[in-house]
Amino acid sequence: MEEIKKLLEKMQQEIRQSKMEMLEMKEEIKTTIINSLNEKFSNFEAKQDHFETKIQQQSTAIKNFERYIRRKNLILFGVEEQEKSYDELENTIINLINTHFNFQYNNYSIEEVRRLGKKKDTIRPIKITFSTMGLKIKILKNKKLLENTTYYLKEDYPLDILNKRKELLEQLRKEKQLGNKAYLSYDKLIIIKDKEQQPPLSHKNKRNLSEKPELLHASNQIPRTLMRTRSHSQTKNKINKTNKQITLNKFEANTKHLPNPVGHRGVRDHHPPNPLLNKNKRNKKVFISTLNTRTLKTQDRLNELDHAxxxxxxxxxxxxxxxRSNEQIQEYDDYILYYKNEIPGLYGVGFLVKKYLKENILEFIGISDRISVLNVKLPHHKNKLNISIVQVYAPTENAEEQTKDLFYESLRQTMETIHNTVIIIGDFNSQIGKRESNENNCLGPYTYGKRNKNGHRLMDFVQEFNLNVMNSYFNKKPNKKWTWISPLGNIRNEIDYIITNKPKFFINIEIINRLDFNTDHRMVRGTITASLKNQPRKHLKSRPQEDDIS
Known part of the structure; x- marks a missing residue:
């Protein structure tokens, strides 16, 4: 009996142990299943986010492309439908333009004309596609000449943009009733308040420059998505700058003597630094330059540039x-370095600013890893003029069209938010070539090479904003014009430029040939006079050829 009892107890104990093991197995199976499901859901969510991002990118690319293909279009209303062929319609438009605008347009000035919509009782509008942006802009600037006629012109906008502009019209009327200057720019309402209505500007940021310059991440200027990748969404609101302070990394730059790593450069700078000018008041000239460094990733490269x-x-x-990675301001003994980068090891733009200009710096704005802005007070200027210097690194000729569209769209948005006085510098990866007949207002006679597709894009942008390519206004020998040399040394192109809407500011544009710094680009330097009083324009027509850097 005792043995049976012990046997039963042992069986009960084994049963309890089996139950415990089964419960543990259930928990393990349950945990395994849950973890597996969580992992699958996590992967699914990641893929969904990826697809949503791709869809957003494709949607943005489609919108940008649609805007790009309409950029040379105008819509003309009120032209009677009497034509019997395309040629008759085209000739009617050319005659109308030449009659009412006193221009000399011809068949080469117009790429296409077309009636919009199906033929009805009402007169259909005509879409006119001009051969260049400049021809379209000339018409737009003079569209008031049609005020007393039955004709009127409009920009060619996509349907969603037209709806957006209609929504903004009521707000536009209210702003004008309040006495503010306001206008519509594509899908945005730009408001310029009178100085009396504007709150006084805070000068705290500017005064803080005595300790450290201020950096502004234009978080709404170009959305943070565009700051991270060039193919993300463009801004839809007016730019609101928000201050974001970056701590200065102060450390002493190594200034040891470095050997000359290159030997193909040419002649020396004929404006070498004068120590006496640094000790006393500077000679009222400001030198603004641009250089593709190829890389400043390491401190040794920066020291090499510093020495050069x-x-x-x-x-x-x-x-x-x-x-370089991220976005920073670094202060050294002789200069302040600012840079903006998004993809480590690729692209990146920035500025070097002499230390004596520290109090003149208003702000650095990082738009993207291809565009950055320095807002600065022009030194020595009697009115302390505020100017915006925009540094760019444009996509190459072989880059995707979408990448180029996004770059120029971002640059156009930047132009709408900066100071009235603008200097755009950098590596545009564009060959402008010879001046064409309608480009006398933006190009001088001294150009170099042949125009490529990027060159056409650049000239469309220049004409759109009434800018001047300053490299073309100063007579230099051909070997003092090119700014980039191929690895084999057999190809030389001019692709780095200084562009501005104030050509009178510049008294010289020159190439710095012998810079002891290893890069396949040459520095382009512009000289500005700070007095800027009644500067003659004759220096923009021709300069003596001895202006070489020697």
């Missing part, structure tokens, strides 16, 4: 292909 710059005069240098 001691041999030339400079005040502000725009930098392309910095290739």
């Amino acid at each position: 710059l001691k041999q030339i005069n400079w005040d502000i240098i725009g930098l392309s292909e910095v290739r």
Whole structure:
């Protein structure tokens, strides 16, 4: 009996142990299943986010492309439908333009004309596609000449943009009733308040420059998505700048002597630094330059550039292909370095600013890893003029069209938010070539090479904003024009430019040939006079050829 009892107890104990093991197995199976499901759901969510991002990118690309293909279009209303062929319609439009605008347009001025919509009792509008942006802009500037006629012109906008502009019209009327200057720019309402209505500007940021410059991440200027990748959404609101302070990394730059790594450069700077000018009041000239460094990723490269710059005069240098990570301001003994980058090891733009200009710096704005802005007070100017210097690194000729569209769209948005006085510098990866018949207002006679597709894009942008390519206004020998050399040394192109809407500011544009710095680009330097009083324009027509850097 005792043995049976013990046997039963042992069986009960084994049953309890089996139950415990089964419960543990259930928990393990349950946990395994849950973890597996969570992992699958997590992967599914990640893929969904990826697809949503792709869809957003494709949607943005389609919108940008649609805007791009309409950029040379105008819609003309009120032309009677009497034509019997395409040629008759085209000739009617050309005659109308030449009659009412006193222009001399011909068949080469117009790429296409077309009636919109199906033929009805009402007169259909005509879409006119001009051969260049410049021809379209000339018409738009003079559209008031049609005010007393039955004709009127409009821009060619996509349907969603037209609806957006209709929504903004009521707000536009209210702003004008309040006495503010306001206008519609594509899908945005731009408001310029009178100085009396504007709150006084805070000068705290500017005064803080005595300790450290201020950096502004234009978080709404170009959305943070565009700051991270060039193919994300563009801004839909007016730019509101928000301050974001970056701590200065102060450390002493190594200034040891470095050997000359290159030997193909040419002649020396004929404006070498003068120590006496640095001790006393500077000679009222400001040197603004641009250079593609190929990389400043390491401190050794920066030291190499620092040593090379001691041999030339400079005040502000725009930098392309910095290739440093993130966005920072770094203060050194002689200069302040700002850079903006998004993809480590690729692209990146920035500025070097002489230390004596520290109090003149208003702000750095990082738009993307291809565009950055320096807002600065022009030194020595009697009215302390505020100017915006925009440094760019444009996509190459072989880059995807979408990448180029996004770059120029971002640059156009930047132009709407900066100071009235603008200087755009950098590596545009564009060959402008010879001046065409309708480009006398933006190009001088001294150009170099042949125009490529990127060159056409650049000239469309220049004409759209009434800018001047300053490289073309100063007579230099051909070997003092090119800014980039191929690895084999057999191809030389001019692709780096200084562009502005104030051509009178510049008294010289020159190439710095012998810069002891290893890069396949040459520095382009512009000289500005700070007095700017009644500057003659004759220097824009021709300069003596001895202006070489020697």
